[in-house]
Amino acid sequence: MTGEPGTDFYCSAVSRQVDEPLAATAPHVTTWFLLEYPGRWQPRATTDNDLPETVQARLDSYLKFIPNARLLLIRQRPRLQTPGLRFFVALTHPDQQVLYEFILTDYEDLLSLDLGAVAQGAPGYEAHRQTRPLFTICMHGRRDRCCPVFGLPVHIEMMQHGGPVVWQSSHVGGHRFAPNVICFPQGAVYGRVPPERARALMNDCRDGLVTVDLYRGRSSYPRPAQAADYFVRRATGIRALDALGLRVAVAESDGAWTVMLEERARNALHEVRVTEEMAAFAVYGSCGDEAPRRETIFRLLAHHTRAAT
Helix, strand or coil: CCCCCCCCCCHHHHHHHCCCCCCCCCCCCCEEEEEECCCCCCCCCCCCCCCCHHHHHHHHHHHHHCCCEEEEEEECCCCCCCCCEEEEEEEEECCEEEEEEEEECCHHHHHHCCHHHHHCCCHHHHHHECCCCEEEEECCCCCCCHHHHHHHHHHHHHHHHHHHHEEEECCCCCHHHCCCEEEECCCEEECCCCHHHHHHHHHHHHCCECCHHHEEEECCCCHHHHHHHHHHHHHHCCCEHHHEEEEEEEECCCCEEEEEEEEHHHCEEEEEEEEEEECCCCECCCCCCCCCECCEEEEEEEEEEEECC
C-alpha cells in the first residue's frame, strides 16, 4: 500500500508509516461557511459547481473580505434533516464560538444574508444560534481517495451516534491525515480518527474536551500556537478546550516562536518556545502526487509556567 503511487497507493498510509505528527496541521480558519450542496463534487468543489453565478460571486467576496474565512460544501447520506437547504456559519474565535443555522428554500436566499454581520456576531441573528455541536468528516473522494476509503467507517459510526448533526464535507486539507473530523463551533480539528473511537470523540466534543492524541489543532490558532497548545496539553493532561487561552504568539529568528498560553483555572501562564523545522521523513501530500516531499514539523524547545499577572 505504500510503494510508488498507483491504484493501491494511499498517502495517509505513508504518513502513518513514518509517524508524521498530527499536531499543528489544522487550517487556520476563524469563520467557516458550511453550505449544503447535494450535487456532484468536483475536485475544486467550492469553485467548480452549479451554484448560481451571483451566489458564488457573493460567497467569494465574503471569503476575501472576512479574515481567515473558509467555505466547505456539506451533504448528508442518508439525509436526516427536514426539508430546506442548510447553511451554517461557525465562528471559531478563541473568545467567540458560535454556530448559526439558516434554512434556505434555494441558493438565492444567501443573497439576502449579511454574512459580514453574521461573522461579527451581530445580535440580529440570535434566533439562528444553535446549541448542539455540528460535526463534519471529509469525504471528498474526487479530491483524494483516502478521504472516503478511510472516512466511510468513521462516518457510519458518527451517523449512528449523532444522526442529523453529522455531515460529510468537501476538502478540509491534509488528506494524508484521513479520516479528518471537525467539531463546530469549537473549531477543533482531528485526524486519523479510528472508527472505534468516533463516538468517544463526539462525546468529548460535546463536553468541551480535547482528544489530545488525535488533535490536529484548534483552527482559530496559527500553526505555532497550535503546536504550543498541543505540547502544553500533552505535558499537563489539560483536556478542556477553553482551559487554555492564547495571549500572544511572537515570531523569533530561525523559525522559533514564543507562545504565551493562559491556564485560567490556576491563573497560570505557560510560556512555550517552539521551532518549525524540516522533517527527516518525506510524505505524499495527496494520493495523486508523483513524488514525496518533506514537510515542516514543530518541536518543543522550552516550556515554563509562572503565575499570570
